[in-house]
Amino acid sequence: MRYARFATLAALLAAAGCANYSSVGANAPVQVGDNVSVLPQIQWGQAPFPGFAGTLWTEDGAALDSLMFFTGIKPGEPLINANGVSKDELRTYQAGMLPNDVMDLLATNFSKLSFQQIRTSNLRPAPFGSATGFRFDLTFSTKDGLNMRGTALAAQRGGKLDMILFIAPDEYYFGHYADTVEKIFASVQVPPPSGSG
């Protein structure tokens, strides 16, 4: 039916629950794309995502905790590129966006993926490795009525966007991994900007 194109990230998360995971070790830096590396802190499962542009790590299953890495997003590309979601339905990253615009971009991309009551907050500057980045938080509910929380760290480097996003149910799971996620955010390493040091 015509609504099939509104296949959801939630559906992808559920599908990932059935996928084969590879293991990500806790104690060695891992490249997550576009010269971004992080220290995982704990052992994660990396889930393959058919048609999904980013990398996803999860501990208890993608529907319960998802640490997503979107790196090297170029102007004209959506932040989330999931199978079944028409590209013309998704706003894309644009050169010259301010952090407010990037935060709105994520919210509107999520709104196309069946999530509801999306609220963003606490936009603030934050280091992204040696680069200047920004943080923001979000809450939303799934189509099944589950209240979710998220927190994001992002930066724009060399005209491209990197974002690390953690989302989990508000009840138990978000809080359970919050400290780990903070440590991972703090562990981000990127090459120094060209022309420096």
Next chain:
Amino acid sequence: MIRRLAALACALPLLCAQAIADDVAPVTPGYRPAVDTDEAGLWMMSDQAEATMKSSPLLVKDPGLNAYVKGVACKIASEYCADMRIYILDIPYFNAAMAPNGSMQVWTGLLLRVHNEAQLACILGHEMSHYMLRHTVAEWRRARDTTGAMAVVAILTAGAGVGIVGSLANLVALNSLLSYSRDEERAADANGQDLVYKAGYDPSQCAALWRAQMTEENAEPEHADTFQFLKSHPASQERLDTMQQRAAQMVAAANGRLQVGADILHAATAPFRGEWLREEIARSHFAQSLAVIQNLQADEPNSGLLQFYLGEVYRERNAPDDPARALTAYRAAVADGNAPPEVYRGLGLTEMKSGDKTDASTDFRHYLALAPAADDHAMIQYYLTQLGEPA
């Protein structure tokens, strides 16, 4: 087995709310179907769907807003008031639906779009009419008889994958598969208009509301599938003309004693309109959002809130001429005098991207002064340093 399938199908309030009333009599106040009928199965599943609605995180629990909408509903429902329960759902689309058991869902996107209390009464009266005339039951029976119970169940199963606005909304989205007949729509139009008129509202607002919805849909026809209500209630020029003609006769007979109630509606919805507008823009159907806001501005030309969100649409869409349009809208909002502090943030962001550092700094500072506890305070301070101000 067939009865169980029938009951399953009617877990869907609006699917059940669209029926053909050829062979069923209207409900009487206090009506409940006999327990040994297929209609009782419909009611049972509607009861279960209603229980889901009660626990939905989308449910708007504000007592004042609920009392207001319920009050309007009861004013037009009259002796049927006790049979009806209203559930306001936080979904930014235009929709309302009444299940065969008397539960009605009203979405916040509808409450944003109605211009006055008479228009709200028009929609509630139209939906109540489908309920009162038992279109639900006849439609269900016809769908079951013509499509076959298994086919209907297959439709319902497919509906579970509809993800645009959530599982409750998914149920309503299935309207598109089984639209009301033209005769049912005409009957609901006429009965709804009668209810509105008897309650003392101006019935000419009904056609005005339908027309506004058609304008919004036409603003972005490629995304017309977001108009669940119009899909299940397809409006035609003939229906609009009929509504308008009937309304003209009623208005003439009323001799000026009819109420529109714009101020009452605005007072009741004022605490929520900013959030509803934000949710509307977040849908990213910018042409539709512009139509929504411009429709509302026709009645509220001096609303700083509407001007502010007009600016937000332009800023977020960011088409070639949009920054200039955003600045014009934001400045008009400031001139109107009742815009939220965020209008200065919008100005600052737009000016900063346009390279207008001096004005951007001024407007960001103004924003921080008006909203010292804003949760993006640190970000705005960072922008100021980027604009050359001392940290």
